[in-house]
Amino acid sequence: MSYENELKALRKKHLENIPFLTLKKDAVLKTADLIFQLEDALDVPVLLEDLLEDVKQDVGTDVLRVENILKAMCFMIGLDPDFIYRNRYENILRTLKPKTDAYLIYLINQYSEQPDYALIFSLALVEFERSARNLFILANSLENVSIALTKDDQKEKAVFYFEESIKMYHKSAKADQQFSLPLYKLGFYYKQVGQFIRAKDYWERFIASDQDNLRIQEVREELEMLEMLVDYEVGSSFVLNGDIDRGLDKLLPLVPYYPTWWNLLFVIGLAFRQNGDFQIASDYFKNVLRLKPDQIDSINELALCYISMSKYQEAKDVLDAAVALTSDSEVLANRAVANFYLEQYKSALWDINQSLKLNPDDQIAQTIKKEIEIAIAE
Missing domain, CATH: 1.10.10 (Arc Repressor Mutant, subunit A)
Structure with missing residues (x-):
């Protein structure tokens, strides 16, 4: 799936619920102070809920009906920018709603509680003018659809809309650097x-x-x-x-302010391990695991510290617990190393074979296996 597929499905769903009325030649559409006379017959849309409400109230062809037609024309342009009557609809809208952008923004706000409707009107807004402001409004509508889908536990769909909203925020920023x-x-x-x-x-x-x-x-x-x-x-x-x-000059002063931020503690631990300060590094990785017991990278790093300090049993104990949590090729390879130094060669061979099943192209694991096989042969 993708945003394009989701939008296509959304458009199709709403297009199936747009009835059309045929207005005859010379029919007059009028708002409070403006008039448009048709030169030819024209099929015009009405949102289904508006049509049902008009029928219920027996409104006739007064201003309210015309407002509903104009609204639906905007809706159609958002749903299908290539619609056969798009140019005629635009001509009518620009005549009866001279401030067309302002009118569309009004509709977007009016339908703020129905995010998919607001999105469709926002798409129409961008069709009328692809300005920085209009792209921002479209981005905001996309974000609101994402929020609504998240609340409705449709997180996969929500991600598509959210990612598209970020793209539109970027396009808005590029369209006008002062906006x-x-x-x-x-x-x-x-x-x-x-x-x-x-x-x-x-x-x-x-x-x-x-x-x-x-x-x-x-x-x-x-x-x-x-x-x-x-x-x-x-x-x-x-x-x-x-x-x-x-790196440590930047990171260490942050610890008093973020003592429970495991990402920070992990990177500091990684720095000390790379510097060969294995005891200090192991303390940081232990702190990470107190905060996040299933953090596999920290388990692996702690085991590497123990192996580097010749604490092979401690490394194996840590990795035994990790294997119970996950089938991770690096965890198995590191446990193979711990078992190798403990001279438990059969266990080491089993571990490294399992690791290579998960990641056959791991050259380090292949080298470890050769060392284990040499030890067994001796």
Whole structure:
């Protein structure tokens, strides 16, 4: 599935519930102060619920009916941009609703409690004008559909709409660099997914271009809290690229502020292990496992620390518990190493064979197996 497939299904569902009425040549459509006369007969849509309400109230062809027709024309353009009568509908809408964008935004707000309707009107809005503001409104409607689907426990579908909303926020930001609202949204998004440097960049650009003092103050407060998270991202990058000392300089000052943030403790443990400080590293990995007992990467790293300190039984005990939790090729390979040093060669061979079944191309595991087979042969 994909967003495109979900949108296609949504459009199809609503298209099946759009009745059409035929207006004859010279029929007049009028709002409170504007008139449009048809030069030819035209099939016009009405939302089914509006048609039923009109029939129930016996409204006739007065202003209310015309308003319902105009609304449904917008709906149709959102549902099917290639509809045969699109140009004629647009002509009518621009005549009877000269501020067409404002009218569509009114409809989007009117249907805020029905996110799929609001989305369809937002799609129509972008068809009329692909501006930064309209792309932002579309992005917001997509996000609202995602929220509604999440509440309805349709999380897989929700992800498609949410990812599309982020794309639209980006397009909105690119369409007009002085339009600040997508920058506000993207800052929160990148903070949520742990890309703190990008979040900081978007929020700093937001402050430089926004005029709302309350929003600016909110983002300034977020930026103050974000500084340490940026240090975490920078420090983690240093560690992963082998610049251990610079990484620890960024990461260690964060521990008093985030003593239960297991990701932080894990990266610090990784840094100390790479530096050969196995005892200190093992303490950090133990702390991670107190917070998150099933964190497999930390189990593997702790076992590697024990093996490096020649504490083979401790390594095996840790990995025994991990095998009970998961069939992970790296866990099995590390337990094979622990069993090898404990001279439990048959157990080591079984472990490494199981590891290679899960990951046949693991060259390290293949090397371990050769060492075990040599030991058994002797």
